[in-house]
Amino acid sequence: MLKTSLALAIGLSSSLAVAATSLTVEDIPKIQSVLQTSISPDGDTVAFTRSVPRELYVAENGSNYSELYVVDDKGVERPFITGSVSIKSIQWSNDSKTIYFLAKLKDDKFTALYQIPVDGGQAQKVLSLKDTSISSYQLSPNNKQLAILAMPAADKSEKELKKLGFMAEVYELGLKDKQLFIVDLAKADLPLTPQALNVANYVSDVNWAAQGDKLLVKTQPTALIDDKYTKSQWHLFDIATNQVTMSFATEGKLDGAELSHDGRYIAILGAEDKHDPATGRLFLADTKTGEVTDWLPDFMGHIVDFEWSNKRNTLNFIANVGTQSFVASIKTGSNKYKKLIKEGQFIASNLSIADSDNKISLTDLLK
Template sequence: MTEKRGIRPEDLYKLKSVTDPRLSPNGKNLVYVETQISKEKNDYSSNLYFINLDQKVPVAWTFGDKKNHSPRWSPSGDELVFVSNRSGKNQLYKLHLNGGEAKPLTELENGASKPVWSKDGKKIAFSVALKPEEKLGEKQEDEEKKKDEKDKELKPLEVAEMKYKSDASGFLDGKQSQVAILDLETGEITQLTEGVHSHNAEDWSPDGKQLLISSNQDEEKDFSFNLDLYIYNLETSDKKALTEGKKGMFYGASWSPDGKYIAFLGNEREYENATLSKVWLYDVEQNSSKCVTADWDVAVGDFVAADFQQGAVGPGLIWTEDSKGFFLQISHQGSTQIVHYSLNGERASLTPGNEHVYGFTVNAAGTLGVAAVSEPAHPGDLYQLDIKTGHREQLTAVNQEFLAEVELAAAESFVYKGAEGWDVQGWIMKPFGFKEGEKYPLILEIHGGPHAMYANTFFHEFQVLTAQGYVVLFANPRGSHGYGQQFVNAVRGDYGGNDYNDLMAAVDYALETFDFIDSERLGVTGGSYGGFMTNWIVGHTNRFKAAVTQRSISNWISFYGVSDIGYYFTEWQIQADLTDIEKLWKHSPLAYTDKMETPLLILHSEKDYRCPIEQAEQLFIALKRQKKTTKFIRFPESNHELSRSGKPNLRMKRLEAIRDWFAEYV
């Protein structure tokens, strides 16, 4: 038997992720997306796979190095629509259950995405990006288009709004998402919405005469963070507000099969972006809605912070065909679970709660499900679930060969006392080749957000560190999701306060509890908020031998004006603006560089608009001016998502830099 090895950064090229499982309505067939990375092309490719649940043999339905994703079954279950960039832009394609070539459904200048079938299977609503004055189907002449592209390079960018850039999209081009409808019988495409506001299709009414649409119709966009739901009457073009008077974020709307109810997710932003999303129910006949999970102190949705799954899609709200209840996903106590909610108020968990369920689908009867599940020592696979008995059966084993050659570290969960005596959850991972009686260095990992959650899931970076002989410690300090509204809100206005104390208590607990940790060899790293906290830590304690700060915040004063979210995020989280420079500076790690003695590696992406690279530049120059031990690595053509979905070769370079810095200084 070949001896197993530890995982390496470049193993990302060998690993595959399986996401977005979709059961046909009768529950007999399954389609899902498998994604892998090409080292030669330095890019990701995704393809659709099919499983007949009687035969349980995965079969590739699309091929090649393009991105094929978002498969959606027709109501009859004999066809599916999906999105592919095989023509150069995302367009809609259709496949038949009996096989054959994929048929293109759209060939639009600006592409197409987010398909939603009508309940009779005759139409598909979808999204297309258009400028306010642009109409669907209009095409520029080739010469005119070339001239426009050339001129575009020379034009200055005129900015009149505060929301003019996005980490995901760069400088915004004025395009908004609009809803169009494709008639499958005639091939005719009708543009349903237009203008300066963005719209997205959510779901069709059972009779096909109405469409649920989400949109922010506020005229003042810079200080508007609302998303409302509307019922669009396709026969009269009338639009009725579903969430009128409820200022907040509402989304994920799903019509009950009997047409009597609309279930949706959302919140009224009582705690700004730290507000837990709830489930709401709209009574169509009574024209009234209510929050049906007001007494349930959990986060509805998947808030797990991880670095592996590509294109993971949550299940939303899935009604059973009898309209008596629906399935949904929650983040709770470091795990995600699928729960069934009955209209009589009963709730039942269908999954055990010690894992990350990052995708889920169910048949129309609500008796059979398929879950995409990951654990710390398992990247993820699909499992068939008998909803009545809870019995599950593994359907895929996409990384079987790879897992046979590597040894992955499990994560042991524990609960310790943080600041103010609060219970805080943490995890410890032992190093590769662990031997009783030996001492090992420890790396503390800190997640971003801060409103996210470390969980019982696979994390490639953690496995790379354990393979290098480190103990990995991670925890969910206050501000994290998964532990109720008070817990997730507690960090606001207290950055560097009790969140810092929670993390230091995790280190203290680990040193007291696990005798295999070398207390003299500690390292710390984190990204985004975790990068802020890494900076804060090395400015307030010298207990760590080395630190790596990633895509971090160092100066809240400048962050206010340079981040794509700076002006409002700073006000929400630090609870100060430029009229209170003293408070912003008090919470800025840059103010404490004179106290930073820990060797600090600074990693940042050139095109990070969420935490712009000037945050790293300031920190690096301040430390170098004081002759501190530091190094700055800039990643070209990369944004805030480098560690999760960035260019594969740069993801490798990033992991190697972290590995080598700790090897040198811890």
């Protein structure tokens, strides 16, 4: 059974420092909120990023800052990286001693991968790519490799043409595909130029199998937004052969997917059909047969986020029904779920499970 004490403690994440009377127009740009939470593998600490608006009438126009904080299971919060920064994609090392994240710090021209020790110390750059930003990444289960998504670096000829005044951008033409790379997780002083894996089309998301031998890869035909909404598809990619070995047929909008601990099943967040305006249906795919089934066919709600347990084929998920949220778990082979945290305690948007499977962190949108 998952413990819920830590889940409720992380609810301090979003805040608004205003009087308890009414919300004014000028209060709205001051609202702070949590963007991402990630519980440490040992379950003792939660790292999270907080969206902090720029100071009204003082700061120059721009997007919100994203700061890094850490909170323990007693609710004690510590700021790690704050100020004029944009921290994203936080992930823990296996030993719970290091937090990895993406950012452009100091003189960075492109987004790079950084790490910071939990027990104290400055953030250090781990690696970067030559002439392009790291869009997203996933640590391998043994923390020895990285799966990286990035756009191709601009061709030298393009740079030269821009210097000569050829800067026209034709709408929906000249689009490039985002690519998938695997690199060793080792500190690199110089930007890397790795070889892209053999995955056709635009790669939009990736997840490791627990054994580290396969990847879940989501693709779409092009970078066009219509392709993202209507033609995205998840595939199983074998690293040893550098080939897609299985594709999973779904219809309509498509969100995240994750392999079970033994690699047998894949939980997929998708849409009921091509007319469904949002992802919120939970599907279960079998990696032996390729069959995809609606896991909760009669569920009158909206699945928000999920994560597999680390030691058994049980999926933990957040669901919204009406204006309420609850957290539940469901086992493969069954269409019945068990509520772990009932409605009325929060409106949750993000879920993270400790390696021991006995602690969970949530982002509460109402706190």
